[in-house]
Amino acid sequence: MTNLIEVRSVSKAFGGVIANKDISIDVPEGQITGLIGPNGSGKTTLFNSIVGYHPIDEGSIKFKGEEISTYRVPQIARLGMLRTFQQTRIYGAMNCIENMLISVPHRNATFSDMFKPYPAEMYDRAEELLEFVGLYQKRKLHSGDLSFGQQKLLEFAMALMNQPEVLLLDEPTAGINPTLINGLIDRLKRANTDFGITMFVIEHNMRVIMNLADSIYCLAHGELLASGAPEEVQNNQSVIDAYLGAH
Amino acid sequence: MMAVAEKSVEQDEVGKPTARRNYTANDIMMFGAIVLFGILGPILFPNYTFQIAVLWLMVLFAQTWDVMGGQMGYNSLGNIFFFGAGMYICTVTQIGLFTDVGAYTSSTDQGNFNFTPDQYYIGVAVGLVFAAIGSALLAVALGWIVFGLRGPYFAIGTLGIALAAGELIGAWEWVGGGGGIPIPVYPGSGDGKSFFYYVLCFASAIATFLFLKWLYSTRFGLAINAIRDDEEKAEAMGVHTLRHKTVAWAISAFFLGIAGGLFGNMTGFIEPLEVAFPTITFGIFMVAMALLGGKGTIWGPVLGAIVFHIVKEATWTYFLGWQWIALGVIIIINIVFFQQGIVGWLQEKYPHWFGIEVEGASK
Numbered sequence: 001m002t003n004l005i006e007v008r009s010v011s012k013a014f015g016g017v018i019a020n021k022d023i024s025i026d027v028p029e030g031q032i033t034g035l036i037g038p039n040g041s042g043k044t045t046l047f048n049s050i051v052g053y054h055p056i057d058e059g060s061i062k063f064k065g066e067e068i069s070t071y072r073v074p075q076i077a078r079l080g081m082l083r084t085f086q087q088t089r090i091y092g093a094m095n096c097i098e099n100m101l102i103s104v105p106h107r108n109a110t111f112s113d114m115f116k117p118y119p120a121e122m123y124d125r126a127e128e129l130l131e132f133v134g135l136y137q138k139r140k141l142h143s144g145d146l147s148f149g150q151q152k153l154l155e156f157a158m159a160l161m162n163q164p165e166v167l168l169l170d171e172p173t174a175g176i177n178p179t180l181i182n183g184l185i186d187r188l189k190r191a192n193t194d195f196g197i198t199m200f201v202i203e204h205n206m207r208v209i210m211n212l213a214d215s216i217y218c219l220a221h222g223e224l225l226a227s228g229a230p231e232e233v234q235n236n237q238s239v240i241d242a243y244l245g246a247h
Numbered sequence: 248m249m250a251v252a253e254k255s256v257e258q259d260e261v262g263k264p265t266a267r268r269n270y271t272a273n274d275i276m277m278f279g280a281i282v283l284f285g286i287l288g289p290i291l292f293p294n295y296t297f298q299i300a301v302l303w304l305m306v307l308f309a310q311t312w313d314v315m316g317g318q319m320g321y322n323s324l325g326n327i328f329f330f331g332a333g334m335y336i337c338t339v340t341q342i343g344l345f346t347d348v349g350a351y352t353s354s355t356d357q358g359n360f361n362f363t364p365d366q367y368y369i370g371v372a373v374g375l376v377f378a379a380i381g382s383a384l385l386a387v388a389l390g391w392i393v394f395g396l397r398g399p400y401f402a403i404g405t406l407g408i409a410l411a412a413g414e415l416i417g418a419w420e421w422v423g424g425g426g427g428i429p430i431p432v433y434p435g436s437g438d439g440k441s442f443f444y445y446v447l448c449f450a451s452a453i454a455t456f457l458f459l460k461w462l463y464s465t466r467f468g469l470a471i472n473a474i475r476d477d478e479e480k481a482e483a484m485g486v487h488t489l490r491h492k493t494v495a496w497a498i499s500a501f502f503l504g505i506a507g508g509l510f511g512n513m514t515g516f517i518e519p520l521e522v523a524f525p526t527i528t529f530g531i532f533m534v535a536m537a538l539l540g541g542k543g544t545i546w547g548p549v550l551g552a553i554v555f556h557i558v559k560e561a562t563w564t565y566f567l568g569w570q571w572i573a574l575g576v577i578i579i580i581n582i583v584f585f586q587q588g589i590v591g592w593l594q595e596k597y598p599h600w601f602g603i604e605v606e607g608a609s610k
Binding site: 078085089090091092093094102106107109111113114117138141145162 | 462464465466467469470472473475476477479480481482483484485486487488490491494543603604605606
């Protein structure tokens with residue numbers, strides 16, 4: 001099994017605050033890898049480092065064997081690695097279909113592609129994916145008028161529209177009604193199995209991440225605390241201490 | 248009228264592309280009304296041919312400003328730079344094709360040079376092409392510098408470019424410096440000249456409209472809207488943001504360059520501060536007109552420019568001395584009470600006219 005993402009000894013500090021220290025993580029192809037840790041433990045910083053949002057201080061980040069730690073955000077996105085945001089981000093003044101269409105892969109977009117219309121297949125695919133996340137009825141509404149949970153689903157559908165190889169999800173279930181969470185877990189799993197998308201997921205909801213992930217990494221205070229299968233991590237004493245605040 | 252609009256939304260179900268990107272019945276009616284006025288205007292009001300020609304330039308200004316300010320969310324206060332650049336490029340081309348520019352601009356009798364009619368028309372044609380292309384290239388070059396700026400910094404940065412350009416041209420003797428350049432004289436009657444430039448101004452405004460209407464229907468339209476709504480998200484989704492921003496500005500500059508070349512020839516004399524780079528008149532008007540009509544809409548800038556220009560000309564004619572106050576009042580009412588502008592307000596009130604669906608709306 002090959003690793004799509006290989007993070008090696010990555011460190012990142014903001015002034016005196018060390019957000020990530022000597023972190024090494026593997027995200028194997030075809031699997032769902034979880035990333036947990038208390039608030040402020042450096043999870044989102046690690047995500048931002050991987051997707052090129054800011055430069056890292058030390059270490060190496062490889063995507064399919066290619067060193068990407070010096071690449072910028074859009075370049076990395078075009079390689080096939082996409083992230084969603086903790087604070088959901090969609091294009092609020094555009095309707096759902098338009099949000100989907102602009103999310104098509106830009107991997108091989110040439111200059112003249114900018115001035116082409118969208119072919120009918122892309123509309124079909126946009127509608128299929130909106131159906132997949134249960135937003136088909138809302139497809140012509142301004143996405144800014146949707147509820148937070150619906151926007152989250154839309155953002156997920158947009159990510160699928162982009163046909164990434166790996167998807168980095170930052171708290172996909174945060175702010176979502178508990179009854180909808182099961183449906184979302186189901187869809188995440190189907191995106192993984194049916195569409196073959198590798199996932200790397202930050203999640204606070206233990207029930208969700210234990211159910212979803214094949215393996216889990218736990219961060220605390222910017223350092224890697226534990227890793228392994230969900231049950232191992234769940235029963236690891238230092239993980240329990242970190243969450244409950246013991247020292 | 249509403250029934251027709253409804254129908255076009257229904258057709259959209261079949262034709263896939265979203266309604267606001269097709270020509271609706273309302274669009275065609277509006278467009279027809281404008282073309283009709285464009286043709287009849289100078290016939291019915293021959294004394295106002297020059298003013299109506301300027302109206303079409305105003306429509307062009309507002310439309311080109313809106314490409315960036317409305318559709319892409321980048322509020323440029325310096326787009327007038329491309330107007331002035333186009334004006335100077337066009338003029339220098341018109342002169343330089345046939346005689347020495349330095350000699351022409353430095354002497355009081357234009358180097359004792361007279362243009363034949365053929366030379367005049369060739370000069371204008373080539374000059375306008377160069378003005379358009381040259382301005383677009385300048386936008387590409389400047390884009391590399393200013394697109395690192397966001398929000399108010401972008402606005403002030405672009406304003407700085409326009410102000411600096413006026414000063415720099417003023418110090419450049421080869422193009423006449425602060426003293427300006429008299430434009431080659433039109434080989435014909437005054438009425439002939441008014442008509443000639445009227446047709447060109449009208450055609451430019453219509454061409455701009457048709458081009459932008461098409462442009463917004465392509466992927467480009469969605470991409471710049473995405474940049475407006477959330478540029479960071481667009482980057483994270485792999486959109487070539489810099490490429491789109493640069494092209495958007497170059498398109499604005501292309502049409503503004505033509506407008507500049509035309510306006511220079513219409514006034515007959517160009518100089519840097521008042522005519523070529525008038526940041527506090529045309530430069531601000533283009534922003535005010537787009538906001539008044541409704542930024543980010545296809546008709547907003549057109550309607551805004553028409554209303555603004557009519558009020559401006561009416562107060563100039565009938566309430567001289569109050570004209571700036573009238574314009575100030577319009578801008579204040581616009582900004583304080585209805586920021587969405589005329590068309591933006593209509594879209595909120597009657598979304599179905601525009602093929603926009605709203606939660607819970609009866610269908």
